[in-house]
Amino acid sequence: MPARPQPLPTQLESGPFAVSRDGAHGVSRGRLRASDIARPHRGVAVAQAAFQTLQERAAAALLFVGPNAWVSHSTAVLIAGLPLPRRLETGPIHVAAVPPRAAPRARGIIGHRLNLRDHERDVLHATGLNREWTELRAVAAPRALLTVASELRLPDLIAVVDALRFRTSDTDRTLADSGERGWGNSQSWDDNRLAQEMGRLFAEHTGSRGLVALKSAWKASRLGVRSRPESLLRTALCAARLPEPVVGHTIFGAGWTATPDLAWPQWNVLVEYEGEHHRTSKRQFEHDLERFERYIDEGWRPIRVLRPDLFHNPVPMLYRVADRLRSAGWRPRRHWALRPVPAFLP
The missing domain is CATH 3.40.960.10 (VSR Endonuclease)
Known part of the structure; x- marks a missing residue:
């Protein structure tokens, strides 16, 4: 019977970490080859238990890609807690890089190249393993809706917009899950502020892929839809x-x-x-x-x-x-x- 691996340091148990030629945080490379450690990308390791969550997979992808990259598309929308068809809940992580950097390419990552203005860059808050907080660099809420628009049929896109409007409405403030998942900048928005941000998005991205569908979804959405x-x-x-x-x-x-x-x-x-x-x-x-x-x-x-x-x-x-x-x-x-x-x- 193989010996049980030695416990990892506490700081390595709940999220991805960088691995050098000598190991990581005093843990040897041999220990990092044990079955309880996942190696999703070169130079990145994560405890298998933590790697089961979408947000930890996204964190591992960002650690691998490095700075000047943001979680985007369906990955950002799902981590924010907005509803998508089940087929999008698994699969590669979407990561967007800002020019002049090229779109990242790696196993388990779908890379994109996006011109992101300062207000289109945000932080996603989520609870990971053992309900510990995770913060991820992510495309901001309105722009994330635009990135995911080309992946969805119109009814599914309307459902995402409805959910974001409900998230920013007073109705949602009393829900037990309120504040646990979402974009940092939009946590204090109301529906009027969201409408202003969507209007700015429509003005700044004329002709962008998915814009026509997103405009239709925004027009068809209604405040107060709960699921x-x-x-x-x-x-x-x-x-x-x-x-x-x-x-x-x-x-x-x-x-x-x-x-x-x-x-x-x-x-x-x-x-x-x-x-x-x-x-x-x-x-x-x-x-x-x-x-x-x-x-x-x-x-x-x-x-x-x-x-x-x-x-x-x-x-x-x-x-x-x-x-x-x-x-x-x-x-x-x-x-x-x-x-x-x-x-x-x-």
Whole structure:
């Protein structure tokens, strides 16, 4: 049975570190070849346990590339805690270098070359292994949205913009996760400040790749959207040519209030997305039943939308919503027909 490797110094256990010809921090090169150490890039090592997190992989990439480089694209967006399709959660780390430096090239890194103004350079805060803080040089929030725009379908881009707007809204200040992940400069922004920064981005990057899509996503985004499925549901309803629902409409009952995901107050119809935890949690399931009964008591017509309704086949759900709206009094235009919407990628 092989001997257990000697413990690493505390400062080497939670993040990547540089390795010289003689080792690192008094640890020999032989010890650094043990199975509990990952060597993602030449001259860089990291404890295997820490290397499982995206932020530590990004930190290792920045340590390898060196100064004048920033985490960008989907890597920056994911570390900031904004929602992206599952396919982008794994894979190489995106790193952007500023001219005259060339785009970095290395195993596990997708390199880019970006002209970054001073206000487009920021620090990403995240919690890594054992909830220790990690700070990473990163492309600032608005420019990061532009870099990721070319990687996404429009509904997914709208979901990212919705999430960033929610992150900078007063609504998010009370969430337990607030402040744990995000760009340093935008931590104190409100929605007006974010709108100003987006306007500056649009003015400074005319003709840039992804700008048209990002402008469309910004125009289609709404303040108060609380999750990616809710964003996708709203875009599906609009793409199907149904009336646009209201985000954040509060319903006042006898001794209770509730804010459904989406609502049409003029017809007293609402829809709520119910993820897996609504089904697997007994307490949540019982709460949902009581809430929907209260909706009905107040004269509302609630519709449940489940995961397959978005990620398998949205069309039956869209017809169900259309029928409910019609029965409540909605009258579509002459020759109106529901436009089918394809399923979204998880």
